[in-house]
Amino acid sequence: MILAYETSTDVCSVAFQNEQGEIFEKRIRGKGIHSDHVFLFTKELMGEHGFKIKDLGAVLISTGPGSYTGLRIGASAIKGLLFKTHVPLYAVGTLAGFSAAANKPGRIHAILDARRTHLYHQLFLNEENRWLSKTDAVVKEIQDFEKEVDPEDSIIGTGLNRLGKETLKKAEVFGPDYISAKNLLVLFNSKSRDSFFEKTPVEELDPVYLSNHQVNNSKL
Numbered sequence: 001m002i003l004a005y006e007t008s009t010d011v012c013s014v015a016f017q018n019e020q021g022e023i024f025e026k027r028i029r030g031k032g033i034h035s036d037h038v039f040l041f042t043k044e045l046m047g048e049h050g051f052k053i054k055d056l057g058a059v060l061i062s063t064g065p066g067s068y069t070g071l072r073i074g075a076s077a078i079k080g081l082l083f084k085t086h087v088p089l090y091a092v093g094t095l096a097g098f099s100a101a102a103n104k105p106g107r108i109h110a111i112l113d114a115r116r117t118h119l120y121h122q123l124f125l126n127e128e129n130r131w132l133s134k135t136d137a138v139v140k141e142i143q144d145f146e147k148e149v150d151p152e153d154s155i156i157g158t159g160l161n162r163l164g165k166e167t168l169k170k171a172e173v174f175g176p177d178y179i180s181a182k183n184l185l186v187l188f189n190s191k192s193r194d195s196f197f198e199k200t201p202v203e204e205l206d207p208v209y210l211s212n213h214q215v216n217n218s219k220l
Contacts, residue, residue: 001016001019001055001056001057002016002017002056002057002058002188003015003016003045003053003056003058003059003060004016004017004059004060004061004181004182004184004185004188005038005059005060005062005074005181005184006062006074006094006097006179006180006181006183006184007034007038007062007066007070007071007073007074008062008063008064008065008066008067008070008071008074008112008207009066009067009070009094009158009176009179010029010030010031010033010067010070010176011028011029011176011179011180012027012028012033012034012037012038012041012070013025013026013027013028013041013179013180013181013182014026014027014037014038014041014042014045014181015181015184015185016045016049016051017185017189018049021189023182023185024045024049025180025181025182026040026041026044026045027041027180027181032069034069034070034073034074035073038073038074038077039077042081053081053082053087054085054086054087056087057087057088058087058088058089058090058188059078059081059082059087059088060090060091060092060181060184060185060188060197061074061078061090061091061092061184061205062092062093062094062097062184063091063092063093063094063205063206063207063208064093064207064208064209065094065095065114065137065208065209066094066112066207066208066209067209068209071207071208071209072207072209074207075205075206075207078202078205079202079203082202083202089199089200089201089202090188090198090199090200091198091200092184092187092188092196092197092198093122093137093196093208094112095110095111095121095122095124095137095157096110096122096124096131096133096187096196097183097184097187098110098112098156098157098178098179098183099124099126099131099156099183099187100183100184100186100187100190101156101174101178101179101180101183101186102126102154102156102172103126103129103186104126104154105126105127105128106125106126106152106153107124107125107150107153107154108123108124108125108126108131108153108154108155108156109121109122109123109124109145109148109149109153109155109156109157109171110122110123110156110157111145111155111156111157111159111160112157112159113157113158113159113162114139117141117143118139118140118141118142119139119140119142119145119159119162120137120138120139120140121135121137121138121139121140121145122135122136122137122138123135123148129190129191130190130191130192131187131190131192131195131196132192132195133195133196142162146163146164146167149167149170149171151170151171152170152171153170153172154171154172154173154174155167155168155171155172155173155174156173156174156175156178156179157174157176157179158176158179160173160175
């Protein structure tokens with residue numbers, strides 16, 4: 001049994017995978033909703049599916065880049081839930097988690113709005129549900145990113161409203177509705193698990209926050 005947490009944007013999503021591999025999710029989107037819903041969703045899933053934290057085989061968490069508030073609340077919740085347990089924690093980059101929502105073969109651009117005229121961007125390739133990272137996560141000017149999008153590529157993430165019509169027209173677009181902790185479970189269950197997930201001591205969990213400094217230096 002596995003719990004997964006995605007709190008890096010204005011989406012708060014908690015997903016549970018049972019012993020049969022079935023996945024269930026609690027999800028909400030909005031400003032300032034994480035503090036009220038991370039523990040609520042966890043408790044609801046525990047009650048509905050009859051498990052305790054100590055029963056879990058793993059906990060997954062998206063660690064950024066992303067919003068300070070969401071990531072901080074997610075990390076704090078995990079540290080509280082796993083305190084004095086032996087449940088393994090696996091951390092994964094937010095953009096890698098995004099990529100798993102695009103389930104068709106080909107190139108996947110995972111993006112995150114980075115304010116001003118920038119986006120966080122990482123390019124992935126999906127080969128028969130095996131995700132490969134083709135670039136590092138970097139901050140790019142939107143106009144530079146748009147030059148890299150080829151016909152039939154996929155784009156998933158936030159900041160899509162800042163892209164030009166031609167870019168959106170030639171790519172398959174997956175908006176914020178596709179941001180979910182379920183994606184972490186898909187990626188964790190795939191052949192790509194070891195490429196993206198890092199087993200992390202709970203006390204060393206340290207998310208990557210969005211900052212003006214990172215944007216100014218144009219790289220994570």
